[in-house]
Amino acid sequence: MSDRAPLTRTLAAYIAGFTPDALPAEVMDYTRVLAKDGIGVLYAATHESVTAAQGICDFVEEIAGPGACTLIGRNRKVDPVSAALANGTLGYAADFEPHHPEAILHPIAVMIPTALALSEAEGRTGAEALAAVALGCEMTYRASMAMNPRELYDRGFHPSAIAGSFGAAAAAAFLLGLSEEQTVRALGLAGLQTSGLLAWQDDPREDARPFQMGLAARNGVMSAMLAKRGFGAPDRIFDGGHVVLEAYSDVAVASKLTEGLGTVWDGVMELAIKPYSSVSFLHPALDALVGLLDDNALTSQQIEKITLRFAEAGAHCVDDNPLKGHSAQYILPVRAAMGRLSFLDLFIDRRESDPEVARLAASAEVIRDTGAFNDAFPDFYMGEILLTLTDGRVLSATSKVARGYPEQPLAQAELDRKFEEVTATVCSPARAKALAEAAETLYSAADVSTLTALLAQAPDA
Known part of the structure; x- marks a missing residue:
């Protein structure tokens, strides 16, 4: 046989x-x-x-x-x-x-x-x-x-x-x-x-x-x-x-x-831990965007246009995708305008409530690369961000490996903060702390009942 x-x-x-x-x-x-x-x-x-x-x-x-x-x-x-x-x-x-x-x-x-x-x-x-x-x-x-x-x-x-x-x-x-x-x-x-x-x-x-x-x-x-x-x-x-x-x-x-x-x-x-709640294809680009914003002390009001260069082979997934979490024209403006990215942004359309998000989203575009970026995909989700500023300058940055990859692991403090922030949307700090402890001690647990009893509870936040 x-x-x-x-x-x-x-x-x-x-x-x-x-x-x-x-x-x-x-x-x-x-x-x-x-x-x-x-x-x-x-x-x-x-x-x-x-x-x-x-x-x-x-x-x-x-x-x-x-x-x-x-x-x-x-x-x-x-x-x-x-x-x-x-x-x-x-x-x-x-x-x-x-x-x-x-x-x-x-x-x-x-x-x-x-x-x-x-x-x-x-x-x-x-x-x-x-x-x-x-x-x-x-x-x-x-x-x-x-x-x-x-x-x-x-x-x-x-x-x-x-x-x-x-x-x-x-x-x-x-x-x-x-x-x-x-x-x-x-x-x-x-x-x-x-x-x-x-x-x-x-x-x-x-x-x-x-x-x-x-x-x-x-x-x-x-x-x-x-x-x-x-x-x-x-x-x-x-x-x-x-x-x-x-x-x-x-x-x-x-x-x-x-x-x-x-x-x-x-x-x-080789699994990567996400620092951003969006399709992973956009994570290197998000790192590049955050770097440009921080290094140049930019506010979103100084940005006239956001452009992303991405591999042709994967661009259909991020170029004006109907899903907010997969749309470069949504995710990048949200991060630029709001200074953060929450998983709730995937389900609550910030373009409807935040004029600055709506303005940047209308300006954003994706350039589909058929050269080096495309050749690297899917081993690397290379993204180049170009920010056209209101004063006429164009700033650019390229990222190949995002934070959270094994090559660039998130610090323990970042992991703890992520857990606290996501669970805070659905439960009290006390219950979030208990859930974190149950997850951390699962390896030594005689069964999974402590963890599942916490997960069974309805959201209280």
Whole structure:
């Protein structure tokens, strides 16, 4: 059987034999940092302005079956599949969670809800929940890189959703204790459910965008649960027949699924923590913008026009996108005019209430680069900002690697401040402090109940 499906079998065998002790210490340490950041952003998404979170949780409250899994912000326990769907949607709703620049992924948004749901259902320890997060992120990364994330984007697919289904299946298989044979089927069933059209960019409410992460979490959890019950599935999803890699890519490199498996953890260690609540493509440009504003002591009133140069291959995602969080013509003016950027700006249109934001937004434009910027994408989201000032000067700055990338990590004080600021939108300082402590001590917790009990509570701010 292994000769029939060497790649699928190799992955399944690794997942079936995985234990938290298999993680190098530095990988677990960074997973703990990533998880705390993701947990804060996840809970912030319960804010009443986040329509995707309100809509999906209302839906799940109406249709979900009873279970052991927390529906975040609703003081309700539901079945694992429903919890993964709803909480996975919350995970990406604020667009502020850790991401993988090269592989164009948001795996933390998928893996924390997956890990929490099945850790509650199976009585797993905090260390096991964190290990599942790391495993799922790594498998998501490997699937994306094997398919080629730029190829996926060019075809109109979101790598996070396509590859995320496999990562969630791997995390769920580990937490459910699946055998190698069962894990083969879980991966096969996840492959059947892969989905994720970038068509969500045409939903200005930004409900469809995070829904894709909810689907990935749901797909992985349901696949593993069905496999555990003996449900049939393709047994060579990465190897032959209508192989999933070739379905999504003409330039797939299947060997990237297994190269360095168990020793190289780039799917975790290369994750970046967002300093800005917007599409990650804009983060280098935001750094450049902030640098120009600060270095030249500029006010927004001195700016006549904001111009962004960005790679042609990714420009469709940021050039006048209907989604506020993906529109350079919105995000850059908000930061310039308001002196900050909040995840709530994605759901409350500041152009309608702030004349200065509206003025700058009307002036902003994107130049689609077909040269060096395009060549660097998606390994680097290079952005050049040009500010045309009212006195006739033109200032420019280019950024290649944003703050929050592993090469330029955020300081601990910045991470703490981010957690405090996002949770302050939905809960009291005392509850935010308790949530931070539960996230920080999850590794040593006998189970995840302390954390999930806090996440279950309705917003109080």
